[in-house]
Amino acid sequence: MIEGDTPNSMGGTALHNSFAFFLPSGMEPQNYYLMLAHEYFHSWLGGKIHREEQEELTKWFTEGFTDYYSRVLAMRSGIISVNDFILECNQFFRNYYLSPVLNEPNTRIQTDFWKKHDVEKLPYYRGFMFAIYLNNFIKLNNKDNSLDNVMLDLFKATQATKDKKFSTALFKNIMKKYIPHGIDKEIADFIEKGKTIDLSNVTTNLPLQKINMGVFDLGFDLDTLVNEYVIKNIDIKSNAYKAGLREGNKAIGWDITHNPDQIATIITANNNVFKYRPEQKKDIYQ
Numbered sequence: 001m002i003e004g005d006t007p008n009s010m011g012g013t014a015l016h017n018s019f020a021f022f023l024p025s026g027m028e029p030q031n032y033y034l035m036l037a038h039e040y041f042h043s044w045l046g047g048k049i050h051r052e053e054q055e056e057l058t059k060w061f062t063e064g065f066t067d068y069y070s071r072v073l074a075m076r077s078g079i080i081s082v083n084d085f086i087l088e089c090n091q092f093f094r095n096y097y098l099s100p101v102l103n104e105p106n107t108r109i110q111t112d113f114w115k116k117h118d119v120e121k122l123p124y125y126r127g128f129m130f131a132i133y134l135n136n137f138i139k140l141n142n143k144d145n146s147l148d149n150v151m152l153d154l155f156k157a158t159q160a161t162k163d164k165k166f167s168t169a170l171f172k173n174i175m176k177k178y179i180p181h182g183i184d185k186e187i188a189d190f191i192e193k194g195k196t197i198d199l200s201n202v203t204t205n206l207p208l209q210k211i212n213m214g215v216f217d218l219g220f221d222l223d224t225l226v227n228e229y230v231i232k233n234i235d236i237k238s239n240a241y242k243a244g245l246r247e248g249n250k251a252i253g254w255d256i257t258h259n260p261d262q263i264a265t266i267i268t269a270n271n272n273v274f275k276y277r278p279e280q281k282k283d284i285y286q
């Protein structure tokens, strides 16, 4: 293990019965445990259960389910408390529901996974949410079953013959044992099309509440601003509009961070200065 001094900068690789890591100094112990749990779970998802389809198209499973199970198993083994587990879930819910690419289709993950940070993170959040959704969906049908049964069946199915691999088709097939009418619609809507996963369909045993939160919203098209110095597609409900910016304004300067709490500044022709919070309020589950 090598210690670096750049916060949030980390990397690593799995080796034979070991890992090699490059980690920032002063990392919170819990994040260290969860990272190890995540990497170790890949000895199952990836190591023992291989995949058949395009890598990026099944990241919702290989990464999202790994993020889910690393936390579930860390809680069950007492490495993190139930309260810590809830805080982790809330963080994933915020990351998912507030993601600027929330409703992008699965094919977008294939094209932009290595190019855009928000797209790269999407399958982790989407898969985590989908695991929670399915776990509760299964329990609604029969409270003695859970997603764990599906995972064990999947493991057995992929070990039965040597070249049997994970595929969405195999996953759907195994799910039929627990959800008799299958999950074709859920996979098509939530994974392939990227519709928002609504937990209200499965909330009988989840203590959820909706919280109103700010999400980053510039109020107009960022690319056109950067490339053509023009305010385009302004949303009349946005804070940018309320601050006085209008469609077609020419910009001569700006200061924008992707943080809804930090004031955005836009300077237009004649040195008019507009300042506003680039946010939109949204109800999300916690």
Ligand SMILES: [Zn+2]
Pocket (backbone or CB within 6 Å): 038, 039, 042, 062, 063, 066
């Ligand atoms: Zn991973």
